[in-house]
Amino acid sequence: MISISKPQIGEEEKQAVLQVLESGQLAQGPKVKEFEERFAAWCGVKYAVATSSGTTALHVALLAHGIGQGDEVITTPFSFIASANCILYAGATPVFADIEPEYYTLDPVDVERRITPRTRAIIPVHLFGQAADMEALSAIAARHNLAIIEDACQSHGARLNGKMVGAWGTACYSFYPTKNMTTIEGGMITTNDEGVAERARLIRNHGSPRRYLHESLGFNFRMTDLQAAIGLAQLPKLDGWNRKRQENAAYLTSGLEDLPGIQPPRVRPGGEHVFHQYTLRAAQRDALLEQLSARGIGVGVYYPIPIHQQPLYRQMGYQEKLPVSEAASAEVLSLPVHPALTRAELDEIIAAVTGAVKS
Ligand SMILES: *Cc1c(COP(=O)(O)O)cnc(C)c1O
Numbered sequence: 001m002i003s004i005s006k007p008q009i010g011e012e013e014k015q016a017v018l019q020v021l022e023s024g025q026l027a028q029g030p031k032v033k034e035f036e037e038r039f040a041a042w043c044g045v046k047y048a049v050a051t052s053s054g055t056t057a058l059h060v061a062l063l064a065h066g067i068g069q070g071d072e073v074i075t076t077p078f079s080f081i082a083s084a085n086c087i088l089y090a091g092a093t094p095v096f097a098d099i100e101p102e103y104y105t106l107d108p109v110d111v112e113r114r115i116t117p118r119t120r121a122i123i124p125v126h127l128f129g130q131a132a133d134m135e136a137l138s139a140i141a142a143r144h145n146l147a148i149i150e151d152a153c154q155s156h157g158a159r160l161n162g163k164m165v166g167a168w169g170t171a172c173y174s175f176y177p178t179k180n181m182t183t184i185e186g187g188m189i190t191t192n193d194e195g196v197a198e199r200a201r202l203i204r205n206h207g208s209p210r211r212y213l214h215e216s217l218g219f220n221f222r223m224t225d226l227q228a229a230i231g232l233a234q235l236p237k238l239d240g241w242n243r244k245r246q247e248n249a250a251y252l253t254s255g256l257e258d259l260p261g262i263q264p265p266r267v268r269p270g271g272e273h274v275f276h277q278y279t280l281r282a283a284q285r286d287a288l289l290e291q292l293s294a295r296g297i298g299v300g301v302y303y304p305i306p307i308h309q310q311p312l313y314r315q316m317g318y319q320e321k322l323p324v325s326e327a328a329s330a331e332v333l334s335l336p337v338h339p340a341l342t343r344a345e346l347d348e349i350i351a352a353v354t355g356a357v358k359s
Helices: 011-023 030-043 054-064 082-089 108-113 134-144 194-204 225-256 285-294 311-315 323-331 343-358
Strands: 047-051 072-075 093-096 119-123 147-151 170-174 187-191 278-282 332-335
Touching (some): 011 225, 047 054, 047 194, 054 170, 082 093, 082 119, 134 147, 225 343, 285 332
Parallel strands (some): 147 170
Antiparallel strands (some): 278 332
16 A cells, blocks of 8 residues: 555654653743744745644634635635635635636636725635746735735745745645644744734734733634644755655656546646645546555545535535636546655556556
C-alpha cells in the first residue's frame, strides 16, 4: 500500500517535544513566539501570528480585517470547506466565483463579475500547492478597494513571478499532518499590516492584551509550545521536502503525460508549484480510482462535492451553477507525491495508472 500522504516526523521533532514537556512551559509561550518569527522570516513578511488551526487562522484573519455582518466575501467553491465556512463564522456572506479549468484556482474574470457594493474581500485559495492568478486578482482588489486574504493552507513556499504566496495580502496557513509541513494541528496568519497582526493576536486570545484585561470579544485559538516546537523542527526541512515533491511530480508527469484520457497537473507560467497534491484529470475518473485502489495505490479525490453544492450551502439557498468547478469535482484524482516516496514506488504508481488506462 502506497499512502497518499506521510507526515515526516524525525528525531528532531521527538527531541523538541520532550524538551518542551520537560520545560514546564506547555501552552502558548516562547516556542510559539520563536516559531512566529522564524516563519515570518521564511515567508519574507513582517508579522506572523500562530493559531490552533488553518481554519481558525482564516476565521481570525477575516475578523482582524473588520469583516462581518452585511459584508460579502468572494471565494472558490473548489476547495476544502473551511475556505468558505470562515466567512460564515465572521457573520458575512460567501459568494462563489468559478475557477480556471487548467489550474483549479479562482477565475479573475468571474470574480470581477460577482463584485457588488457589499463586497469587502477576496479569498483566493492556492490549491494543491499552486498560486492563484494573483497579479490579476490583486489588480481587481485594488480597483474595487477589497482586502485579499490568501488561503495558503496547501501552498507553503509556492511562488508566482518570484514572489512567495502571502506577498499579495494577509495569508493563512495550516499545519495539519497532511500538509507540506506539520505541527499536528496548527495554523498561521502572515501579514505586512501591523494593525491586522495586532488585532489577530488579540482575537486569538480572548481579546486580552494582558492577563485578565479583555478589550474585545476574542476566542481561545492559541497554538501550544508543544506544537510550535514541532513546527520549529519542521521548518528548516520544508524547502527540501518541497523540492522532493517537485521532483516526484516531474517524474510522475514524465511517465503519465502520453497516456490517453489522462491530463497531468499544469503549472502556471511564472509559477512555482509545491505539489501539496499531484492532481490529474481523467474522463473515466471513478473507474481509474477503483482500479488504483485495488492495486494498493492510495488515491484521493479533492474535492468530490464543490462547496456550493454541499448540503450545508444548499440548505442556505445556494443554487447557482459553477460549471468549471462541477466538472473538476467529477474528473480530478490525486496520486501520492509526498517526499518519502521511493523511485520504486513512483514506478509502481506509473505502472498502475498505465495498466488501468490500457485495460
Ligand atoms: C487544510 C485546509 C484548511 C484548514 O486547515 P485546518 O488546519 O485543517 O483547519 C483550509 N483551507 C484549505 C485549502 C486547506 O487545505
